[in-house]
Amino acid sequence: MRRLAVVHGIVTADTQLTPFSRDVPVVMEKPDNSPSSSSRQGSEHASIAVGHAGEHAVKQKARHEFDGWAQTYDRSIVQHVLFQPAYRMLMEELYRWRRDDPRPFDLLDIGCGTGTWTAMVAGSPLPSRMVIGLDYSEKMCHVAHDKAKAIHQGAPVFLKGDAEHLPFADASFDVITCSHSFHHYPHQAEAIRGMRRILRPGGRLMLIDGFRDNTIGWFVFDVLIATGESTPEAKVNHLPWSTMRQYFIEAGLRDIRQKKTNIWAPIFLTVGVVP
Numbered sequence: 001m002r003r004l005a006v007v008h009g010i011v012t013a014d015t016q017l018t019p020f021s022r023d024v025p026v027v028m029e030k031p032d033n034s035p036s037s038s039s040r041q042g043s044e045h046a047s048i049a050v051g052h053a054g055e056h057a058v059k060q061k062a063r064h065e066f067d068g069w070a071q072t073y074d075r076s077i078v079q080h081v082l083f084q085p086a087y088r089m090l091m092e093e094l095y096r097w098r099r100d101d102p103r104p105f106d107l108l109d110i111g112c113g114t115g116t117w118t119a120m121v122a123g124s125p126l127p128s129r130m131v132i133g134l135d136y137s138e139k140m141c142h143v144a145h146d147k148a149k150a151i152h153q154g155a156p157v158f159l160k161g162d163a164e165h166l167p168f169a170d171a172s173f174d175v176i177t178c179s180h181s182f183h184h185y186p187h188q189a190e191a192i193r194g195m196r197r198i199l200r201p202g203g204r205l206m207l208i209d210g211f212r213d214n215t216i217g218w219f220v221f222d223v224l225i226a227t228g229e230s231t232p233e234a235k236v237n238h239l240p241w242s243t244m245r246q247y248f249i250e251a252g253l254r255d256i257r258q259k260k261t262n263i264w265a266p267i268f269l270t271v272g273v274v275p
Helices: 035-069 077-098 115-122 140-147 188-199 213-230 241-251
Strands: 009-011 105-110 130-133 157-160 173-179 199-210 256-259 267-272
Touching: 009 173, 077 115, 077 199, 077 267, 105 115, 115 130, 115 140, 115 213, 130 140, 130 173, 188 199, 188 241, 199 213, 199 241, 241 256, 241 267
Parallel strands: 009 157, 105 130, 105 173, 130 157, 173 199
Antiparallel strands: 199 267, 256 267
């Protein structure tokens, strides 16, 4: 087991680490060297190589897009159209859940961008103990860290990492939030299972993405955004409402609730609880 380290305010999981003062455990997977594993690896090598190539293309396109967007991200029109409504939905859920509970909680925001939501949590009167933002774009993490300097005690820290390979021990967080990055993930069902793994019993997963189940949402997300953000090798995928719910159920989450907001750029929230 390794532990996260803050390097200029940014946590990294793919370099040599020094102890992280907030003591978040990072688990490194062990390779399977059994004979049966070797034979499986040989027979599946070709299909795995093709799958990895497609996955790499999707993630590299997303990283390139968001690295280039980092400096102007907070001035983009999508902040007002998509992101701010999402932050309000998340804050309403978080307040409803924790406002009367004095126990401190640990929060991970996946796809944190420039850290606006994590700063809102850290600066709120809610009893957050540890707030971590994870993003695939290192430049986004740098901007997020610069913004968080105004928050002294309890400021968020930021991890450059992969949402589909979360480098945390089981049951590390009380709440995970994820807004408007999920459609970039190549393996969405597996990603939700990974999020559930690192939540503690009673913890919440709160996930927001574009609602594409009506005519307006279909045009915005499946036509405009999909066309603008996809290539033949790297396609984005906004899940239907029912599929998102099914993925939560299959991951072992319970008490699932969903709600939609916005008319011209509709988004929806799915909340699930770890038994």
